[in-house]
Amino acid sequence: MEKKKWTVGVDLGGTSIKMAFIDETGAIIDKWEIGTDLTDNGANITRDIANSLDEQLQKHAHAKEEIIGIGMGAPGFINFEDGSVFEAVNIGWKNFPLKAALEKATALPVAVDNDANLAALGEMWKGAGEGAIDLICITLGTGVGAGVIINGQIAHGIGGMAGEIGHITAVSEGGYLCNCGRTGCLETVTSATAIKRMALKDYQNHPESKLYAIYQDKQDVTTKDVFDAAKEEDPFALSIVDEVARYLGEALSNVAILLNPQKIVIGGGVSLAGETLLKPVDHYIKAFTLPGVYEGLELCKATLGNDAGVIGGAWLINKQLKRI
Amino acid sequence: MEKKKWTVGVDLGGTSIKMAFIDETGAIIDKWEIGTDLTDNGANITRDIANSLDEQLQKHAHAKEEIIGIGMGAPGFINFEDGSVFEAVNIGWKNFPLKAALEKATALPVAVDNDANLAALGEMWKGAGEGAIDLICITLGTGVGAGVIINGQIAHGIGGMAGEIGHITAVSEGGYLCNCGRTGCLETVTSATAIKRMALKDYQNHPESKLYAIYQDKQDVTTKDVFDAAKEEDPFALSIVDEVARYLGEALSNVAILLNPQKIVIGGGVSLAGETLLKPVDHYIKAFTLPGVYEGLELCKATLGNDAGVIGGAWLINKQLKRI
Numbered sequence: 001m002e003k004k005k006w007t008v009g010v011d012l013g014g015t016s017i018k019m020a021f022i023d024e025t026g027a028i029i030d031k032w033e034i035g036t037d038l039t040d041n042g043a044n045i046t047r048d049i050a051n052s053l054d055e056q057l058q059k060h061a062h063a064k065e066e067i068i069g070i071g072m073g074a075p076g077f078i079n080f081e082d083g084s085v086f087e088a089v090n091i092g093w094k095n096f097p098l099k100a101a102l103e104k105a106t107a108l109p110v111a112v113d114n115d116a117n118l119a120a121l122g123e124m125w126k127g128a129g130e131g132a133i134d135l136i137c138i139t140l141g142t143g144v145g146a147g148v149i150i151n152g153q154i155a156h157g158i159g160g161m162a163g164e165i166g167h168i169t170a171v172s173e174g175g176y177l178c179n180c181g182r183t184g185c186l187e188t189v190t191s192a193t194a195i196k197r198m199a200l201k202d203y204q205n206h207p208e209s210k211l212y213a214i215y216q217d218k219q220d221v222t223t224k225d226v227f228d229a230a231k232e233e234d235p236f237a238l239s240i241v242d243e244v245a246r247y248l249g250e251a252l253s254n255v256a257i258l259l260n261p262q263k264i265v266i267g268g269g270v271s272l273a274g275e276t277l278l279k280p281v282d283h284y285i286k287a288f289t290l291p292g293v294y295e296g297l298e299l300c301k302a303t304l305g306n307d308a309g310v311i312g313g314a315w316l317i318n319k320q321l322k323r324i
Numbered sequence: 325m326e327k328k329k330w331t332v333g334v335d336l337g338g339t340s341i342k343m344a345f346i347d348e349t350g351a352i353i354d355k356w357e358i359g360t361d362l363t364d365n366g367a368n369i370t371r372d373i374a375n376s377l378d379e380q381l382q383k384h385a386h387a388k389e390e391i392i393g394i395g396m397g398a399p400g401f402i403n404f405e406d407g408s409v410f411e412a413v414n415i416g417w418k419n420f421p422l423k424a425a426l427e428k429a430t431a432l433p434v435a436v437d438n439d440a441n442l443a444a445l446g447e448m449w450k451g452a453g454e455g456a457i458d459l460i461c462i463t464l465g466t467g468v469g470a471g472v473i474i475n476g477q478i479a480h481g482i483g484g485m486a487g488e489i490g491h492i493t494a495v496s497e498g499g500y501l502c503n504c505g506r507t508g509c510l511e512t513v514t515s516a517t518a519i520k521r522m523a524l525k526d527y528q529n530h531p532e533s534k535l536y537a538i539y540q541d542k543q544d545v546t547t548k549d550v551f552d553a554a555k556e557e558d559p560f561a562l563s564i565v566d567e568v569a570r571y572l573g574e575a576l577s578n579v580a581i582l583l584n585p586q587k588i589v590i591g592g593g594v595s596l597a598g599e600t601l602l603k604p605v606d607h608y609i610k611a612f613t614l615p616g617v618y619e620g621l622e623l624c625k626a627t628l629g630n631d632a633g634v635i636g637g638a639w640l641i642n643k644q645l646k647r648i
Contacts, residue, residue, distance in 0.1 A: 148583065151475070169574060
């Protein structure tokens, strides 16, 4: 009997590299992490991945010939023609021939995309987006980004910059300064950083709020504190969540009207708030979108967490080799 | 020598049906129109198309066997699984099996999409979008709609409603009532109807404006009047164009940030204003988008006019039969 063929998913971050063996159904056989070696502008990373892969194959007594290939996500701008990385600031790569280097180091076929897109593909294949071919996966973390999938394919755009939803203008005038240099971007009102800023800016005017007490206690308020307080109906916390939900709902409505997606999947640290966030966001999407678009749309929380990237990598190499 | 194979493009409207023979390169061999018979809820339309096709084939002494197939656009919501029309209000169709009926009437393969999407495909193939695989074609007319092409494919969305860009929220609060029942939609500030309304609403406060004189003369001001006056630097007309351009520029920036398209093609009656509109829109896109997204983007005027639909139809049937 033919041994089941595996793929390798690799998700490169600034501190660690997540890796996994994944079977043809998208199930994780085993997963592990290695540290990211940032010395020499990341020159050793592909060698480290190759060595770690060999070790793990040995551990599983699995022959390399039974590996289909590697799908890898990198944080940065990818050149999709040759799988090189234009720039990955956190890694130190500039015009780094990632696909070619990793293929050479491993003697396996390699497919490359950016990490946000792979996470979206992972959610599409095995996570919250399962079954949908038109979906948006938005990640609300320190920043705000998205993977856009249309007709089952990632939308990269002409320069690989599609999905920069965090920089959609949410506040037309008088908005807060964004890292990108402009003001009022969606990121400035819906990221974890923004939610924390909203709480810290105004807690003093709400001595009745739990957030006031929390600040007195630890001289800080976290995004989690805001959502926890909102869950307990704290009016100040609820007002922050409502403001965030309104901005997010309006932006996602505009995306939905343009693309009529089946699913919008919300991931990242902020999504851990669950229904406390999703319910008001859904309310505003309903208010700002067309009835027919709203009817076809499901708003849901990402389910794969940190595994989304490696699973998306597995999907990508399977797709590239026309195995799915 | 094999006679060149032709396709037939059909673009159905509420008063006339545009038809054309189109060769493999996308060039129009001949085009003609027939009236749209709205009696019996449009039951005779596919028969009329078949008869007209036979007549024209005879006129050109071209055998039906040398026709590849028919690509047809209809104004309404299409069921892409079977090529039927859920509803086309202006025609009278409801759950009408368009593809099946036209295939039966003509004994040719038929591909169907909505008219806005076919116009976008036409511009992609032979018009302003030539060479781009990621593009948005927005039509500014009485209403505002768009065809969205990603990776060379139309984005339909789960319910065929993708591209309803006219209903993106442009004015969050206090906006004008839209036909869709909501307020502040992009259509309410950028359609021909909206531009005319802006002029009529405020001309009385601008007795120095050419538009004031025009109103005195003919008791009306058209969208064309507004752009003509703006071209001659009339301050009131310029202020209207600037307002329209700002709303359009901000909305298109958000679209561009999400999809990083190579081209945004502006068509429809309002696009006849040319640079008088495109220049300020480009200014606002630059202001509201990311530098990398702006660099990759070309804003241009549609070039195919009324031929876009039939040419898009020809592309669609060629594509469906895997000839291009």
